[in-house]
Amino acid sequence: MRDGSASPDPVRMSQELTPDTTIGQRLPLVDSWEKVSGRGVYIEDMRFPNMLHARMVRASVAHGLVRRVDLGTARRVPGFVAALVPGERGTDIHFGVLPISEDETALSAPRVLYQGDIVAAVACEDELAARDAALAVRVEYEERAPVLRPKDALQETSDPLHARSVGGTNIHKTVDQAFGDVERAFAEAHAQAGGEFRFHGVNHAFTEPIGCIAVPEPDGRMTLYSATQVPHYVHLALAKVLEMPLHRIRVVKPLVGGGFGGKSDPFPHEMVAALLARKTGRPVKVIFDREEVFLNNHGRHPTAYRLQVAADREGRLTGLDAHALIDGGAWASFGVVTTYYNGVLSQGPYRLPAFRYGGRRVYTNKPPSGAMRGHGAVNARFALETSLDELAEQLGTDPFDLRAQNALPPNTVTLNHLRITSNGFLECLERVRSASEWDRKFRRLPYGRGIGLGCGFYISGSALPIHRTRTPQSTVHVKIDVDGGVTIHSMAADIGQGSDTMLAQCVAEAIGVRMLRCRVLAKDTDTAPLDLGSYSSRVTFMAGNAALRAGEVIRRKLTHACARLTGRRAEDFVPGGDETYVHRDEPSIRVRYDDALAEALADNGALIAKGVYRAPKLGGGHKGSGAGLSPTYSYQAFVAELEVDAETGFVKVEKVWAAHDVGKALNVTAVEGQIEGSIHMGLGQALSEEMRYGGGQLLNGSLLDYKIPTPLEMPEVEVHIVESNDPEGPLGAKECGEGALAPILPAVANAIYDAVGVRLREVPMTPERVLAALEDRSRRERRAGVAAGKSA
Amino acid sequence: MRLPDFTLHQPRTLAQAFAVTRDGPFDWLGGGTDLLCNYKWRINVRANVISLRRVPELRQGLLGAGRTLSEVEHDPVLRARYPAIAQAASMIATPLIRQSATLGGNLLLDTRCWHFNQTAEWRFAHGSCLKAEADVCRVLPDPGNLCVAAYSGDLAPVLLAYDARVVLAGPSASRSLPLREFYAADGIRRFRDKKPDEVLVRAELPADAEHWTVRYQKLRLRQAFDFPEGGVAAAVRWDHGWAADIRLATTAYDSIPLLHEDLVAPHRGSSLDDEAIEQIAQALEETVRPMKNTSMSPSYRKKMARVLCRRALQDCRPQGV
Amino acid sequence: MQQTPLSRPRKALHLRVNGHDREVYVRDADTLLDVLREAVGLTGTKRGCDLGTCGCCAVQIDGRPVLSCLTLAAEAQDAEITTVEGLAGPERFTPLQQAWAEAGASQCGFCTAGFLMTADALLREHPAPSREQIKAAVSGNLCRCTGFIKIVDAIARSAAAQHALRSPCATAAPAPTQCA
CATH class of the missing domain: 3.30.43.10 (Uridine Diphospho-n-acetylenolpyruvylglucosamine Reductase, domain 2)
Structure with missing residues (x-):
């Protein structure tokens, strides 16, 4: 009997759903009831006896050396209890989400790297006192010239921002990859398209501000409650900073009010809270203001992207040449991965015989960039998909046809050794082409109205774990005791995407019971087995597979009990509906779940089982070959139809048709929700969202000035779920929450071109930028007209 | 917070x-x-x-200062007789804010600037500005001690277009003055002679207000939340197909809502045809002087003054003309 | 001996929350949001931005949806305050809450309370709103997860369900036009 230990062979259950199945249906999320009743507990809702409130003291300069931190009058603020200042134990210990680039510390000293960097902190009896005290702290800096422009960061300098940057510059990470003969591809190209693109930084702007509470336990342990997507990485970082073994630390995740990658790093304020808790012996709470959320950032990197794509006479893509200059801001975060993803994820969903990519991520004195929904793929995808639109026009072919002609087939390997298995890309194309009535509309709508296509390709979980360890990436425990309820332990972090619901579905399906029996405890490192957390679109694929395996182990225990009760073979019992197990050849032999459970519990006690998932070994041997590897990939084709006001440059997106190959929709409502939400966030980046700076100072750190689309900007969305039934996915499923963001941006840009004939290469495509492009064209046309007149 | x-x-x-x-x-x-x-x-x-x-006195009258913007937006009398006021109210901020925000508060709205409407830490980081804790302007090197923060109320241009008056009450007396004489072109002082202890009680429309067609156009990136980056109210009193009188007022282009009498004067008594509208719109674009202290760029906001003006004036024309 | 912040001037305030009388001691400068979450202990109302720019803190005062972060608690005296905790009875959810869960209108759920309070007020005034009316009514509430689509779905679905319940013709389908 298999016990759920690490096993490369996939779970193949997609064809045999149980009669009680919830798979493929529309389900409320298991935590909906907490949420609609207002009884769900988020980090700010928690409080502990004797709790202090901490507030960060943030750098007022973009770059400088801290000369002195003077608590001065802060100590006299009524309610002041303690401060944490540079030099104190633990404040200078490096940590970071990637072990290869741990460059953050609890306090930034002696060097502060951006305006908003945490220099010190105060802990007071209440929030107002903490605010007053923090304002009273005086910090003296020796100011240094800030590095603000990425191109300046490429230069050699005698004073690099980080000790470990590349060759005396402020370059954090360099990636150079080439496959096939790119020079020849362009030399022999029949057509080529592309250009220089510019992307401004964007922020996740989840509704719940970041926060945490550190609780020093009476037995000397430390508990951190934190709104995080990655309890495990927070756990590791805390152990390092507190210099305590992991088992002396506990990380608990309450409900999390959205993450989108913005809560997927261990953060300095978490370390500060723990250090202050250790220092005072009291619980310490930190809740960020909205401005601090923007300053903490870790959002999508501002990027300058240069791309050319070549095709032959028949319209076959022959080469892609891409270069990215990526503004990492102050810290490394996930930046090494970002630098790879900006190139390697452009190798799908199209066949490319030649590919070259150069990526540079630089440090600048701005809030750190990091992982954000569609990590690393969004900006690159915009450049590629808009260039393909241009290429199609040059070739005189329809954008759909160009993409279909060049689509990667299923079960193949890309040039950079990404293993392609299930692939529903062609079906995605077909679905939205027909639903949007593309052939009737494209290039045929009146001036000002346009339709555009954008496609996508995304990982379904990073196959290579961040830490080189043989520990499975996901482990799930299941326990059933006399009450018959199914308790699921996992560290997969539900941040609203519905992973708890997914775990319950998978376990219920594997055992053959109703989902209502399941309760998911996915919040506490003391009780949950390891899971790497919610990032890289990994949870459904990895934790889902682990959950299925754990459930299967339980089911085997129950079918063995059926065998003992009936004298038949255990292997012959299958879920028979209404929570029974039925003999597959003798349907009259049925055992109720309750009876099977009672038998299974007899003499043994509670049923416990575990399931694990580890990605198979994938990839080639080249440098950086691990980046972009995933057990499978998702595919998208989106069409946007919109109206451009040519007088003002305003773009009104009216309808989006979105086809996404999700492998298998485990919960249709949740899948649609992920896709619709991705489109909203993508439209924000496409049209209105942008982190703006005056020098190194963030100008728009508020939800008034950072322009998230409101309900009135949101178009109608028609989601087309494409199911390619991934052979290794849990019940056939793969990712749907990140890949769905990227395609909407180029779809909008291409629709703007269809509407008014201008190509936007700077994102967001604000009214000002659209209008500037229109005016620029008018000027060029006038000049051309004058020139033509002269020559005539 | x-x-x-x-x-x-x-x-x-x-x-x-x-x-x-x-x-x-x-x-x-x-x-x-x-x-x-x-x-x-x-x-x-x-x-x-x-x-x-x-204070019940402030809730009296059609345009009582204490009426919420939500009440103004939904008021049946306003909607029927002075729809531009209800419409402008409906375009302010969000429905949730309009449940609390008042007509008076919008008329008296403090001026706004990217260097002012920021957290304490933000302002202190670069020494603040003359509207708050310091004596320098971050927008203009030498604003001549005048603050150039933008006035961003949406009701003022519409009420200017109606030539409304405001009623103020003070400890010793009440008084009424034309709205056009109420504001001062200084983002700090803001009012010509309103004393701190005077309260805005209500606005009043002139007797002929109903004979005016008034329309408001607002520039903003999103259809909710955003303050105007530019706003133009146009008013026309039609007389047998002739624009017997015209008024034009702007908001968000200056530290004061402005009535542009001179721009429309030459077209009084005209048919207000497309050419006339374009002339006015162009003149407005040349007149407004937005500063670099809001979300959109001054050059774009200036260009949009023309579009907003054209659209507002065109909207004023009788249907079917 | 340090002065503690408890010495900040506080006043007794009588609030009526979800049909219950509550006596709290608060500062003049405490917002209704602060007081509901801390002094009253109802944490269902959320603080998303504290500046009126997200709608997470919406509650109802005398049936009107308002931003509790920009309302001083003292200004809500003598009024009926309803929070998300007061929407449902002890045993069952309202049709709106039911529809919310079923439609998938909550993902992370942080904006949910504010949306529910806004939508509940809308449905009281407009029992059968159009999608456009719904969007306009909730345009002061931000959600970063759903793209608002399932939120609008939930409100429309709830309206339809309540309409069906109230309608005398509900059982006499299929002739809905007679009810118009």
Whole structure:
């Protein structure tokens, strides 16, 4: 009997759903009831006896050396209890989400790297006192010239921002990859398209501000409650900073009010809270203001992207040449991965015989960039998909046809050794082409109205774990005791995407019971087995597979009990509906779940089982070959139809048709929700969202000035779920929450071109930028007209 | 973000309100949707806040200063007879804010600037500005001691287009003055001669207001939340197909809402054809002087003045013309 | 001996929350949001931005949806305050809450309370709103997860369900036009 230990062979259950199945249906999320009743507990809702409130003291300069931190009058603020200042134990210990680039510390000293960097902190009896005290702290800096422009960061300098940057510059990470003969591809190209693109930084702007509470336990342990997507990485970082073994630390995740990658790093304020808790012996709470959320950032990197794509006479893509200059801001975060993803994820969903990519991520004195929904793929995808639109026009072919002609087939390997298995890309194309009535509309709508296509390709979980360890990436425990309820332990972090619901579905399906029996405890490192957390679109694929395996182990225990009760073979019992197990050849032999459970519990006690998932070994041997590897990939084709006001440059997106190959929709409502939400966030980046700076100072750190689309900007969305039934996915499923963001941006840009004939290469495509492009064209046309007149 | 301490006064009459103005530095509180944001950011916090929410005098009349924007937006009389006022109200901020924010608060809206409407830490990081804690302007090197923060109320241009008056009450007397004489072109002083202890009681429309067609056009990136980046109200009094009289007012282009008499004067009595409208619109574009202190660029906002103006004037034309 | 912040001037305030009388001691400068979450202990109302720019803190005062972060607690005296905790009875959810869960209108759920309070007020005034009316009514509430689509779905679905319940013709389908 298999016990759920690490096993490369996939779970193949997609064809045999149980009669009680919830798979493929529309389900409320298991935590909906907490949420609609207002009884769900988020980090700010928690409080502990004797709790202090901490507030960060943030750098007022973009770059400088801290000369002195003077608590001065802060100590006299009524309610002041303690401060944490540079030099104190633990404040200078490096940590970071990637072990290869741990460059953050609890306090930034002696060097502060951006305006908003945490220099010190105060802990007071209440929030107002903490605010007053923090304002009273005086910090003296020796100011240094800030590095603000990425191109300046490429230069050699005698004073690099980080000790470990590349060759005396402020370059954090360099990636150079080439496959096939790119020079020849362009030399022999029949057509080529592309250009220089510019992307401004964007922020996740989840509704719940970041926060945490550190609780020093009476037995000397430390508990951190934190709104995080990655309890495990927070756990590791805390152990390092507190210099305590992991088992002396506990990380608990309450409900999390959205993450989108913005809560997927261990953060300095978490370390500060723990250090202050250790220092005072009291619980310490930190809740960020909205401005601090923007300053903490870790959002999508501002990027300058240069791309050319070549095709032959028949319209076959022959080469892609891409270069990215990526503004990492102050810290490394996930930046090494970002630098790879900006190139390697452009190798799908199209066949490319030649590919070259150069990526540079630089440090600048701005809030750190990091992982954000569609990590690393969004900006690159915009450049590629808009260039393909241009290429199609040059070739005189329809954008759909160009993409279909060049689509990667299923079960193949890309040039950079990404293993392609299930692939529903062609079906995605077909679905939205027909639903949007593309052939009737494209290039045929009146001036000002346009339709555009954008496609996508995304990982379904990073196959290579961040830490080189043989520990499975996901482990799930299941326990059933006399009450018959199914308790699921996992560290997969539900941040609203519905992973708890997914775990319950998978376990219920594997055992053959109703989902209502399941309760998911996915919040506490003391009780949950390891899971790497919610990032890289990994949870459904990895934790889902682990959950299925754990459930299967339980089911085997129950079918063995059926065998003992009936004298038949255990292997012959299958879920028979209404929570029974039925003999597959003798349907009259049925055992109720309750009876099977009672038998299974007899003499043994509670049923416990575990399931694990580890990605198979994938990839080639080249440098950086691990980046972009995933057990499978998702595919998208989106069409946007919109109206451009040519007088003002305003773009009104009216309808989006979105086809996404999700492998298998485990919960249709949740899948649609992920896709619709991705489109909203993508439209924000496409049209209105942008982190703006005056020098190194963030100008728009508020939800008034950072322009998230409101309900009135949101178009109608028609989601087309494409199911390619991934052979290794849990019940056939793969990712749907990140890949769905990227395609909407180029779809909008291409629709703007269809509407008014201008190509936007700077994102967001604000009214000002659209209008500037229109005016620029008018000027060029006038000049051309004058020139033509002269020559005539 | 806890508010810093202040003493709240909740008078039930204007007389009670005036009495507490003698307690020391104070701010009037209407809906609170602007003032409390500033206070949370520690901007010009005063020791006393006098709430006018319970003063019945301010809720009287069609345009009582204490009426919420939501009430103004849905008022059947306004919608039927002065639709531009209801429409402009409906375009302010969000439905939630309009439930609290008042007509008076919008008319008296504090001027806004990217260097001012920021957290305390943000402002202190570069030494603040003359509208708050310092004596320098971050927008213009030498603004001549005038603050160029933008006036961003949406009701003022519409009421200017109607040539409304405002009624102020003070401890000793009440007075009424034309709205066009109410504001001062200084983002700090803001009003020509309104005394701190005077309260805006209501706005009043002239007797002929109903004979005017008034339309408002607002420039903003999103259809909710955003303050105007530019706003143009146009008013035309039609007489047998002729534009007997025209008014044009702007908001968000200056530290004051402005009435542009000289731009429309040449076209009084004209048919206000496309050419005339274009002339006015072009003249407006040349007139407005937006500063670099809001979300959109001054050059774009200036260009849009023309579009907003053209559209507002065109909307004023009788249907079917 | 340090002065503690408890010495900040506080006043007794009588609030009526979800049909219950509550006596709290608060500062003049405490917002209704602060007081509901801390002094009253109802944490269902959320603080998303504290500046009126997200709608997470919406509650109802005398049936009107308002931003509790920009309302001083003292200004809500003598009024009926309803929070998300007061929407449902002890045993069952309202049709709106039911529809919310079923439609998938909550993902992370942080904006949910504010949306529910806004939508509940809308449905009281407009029992059968159009999608456009719904969007306009909730345009002061931000959600970063759903793209608002399932939120609008939930409100429309709830309206339809309540309409069906109230309608005398509900059982006499299929002739809905007779009810118009």
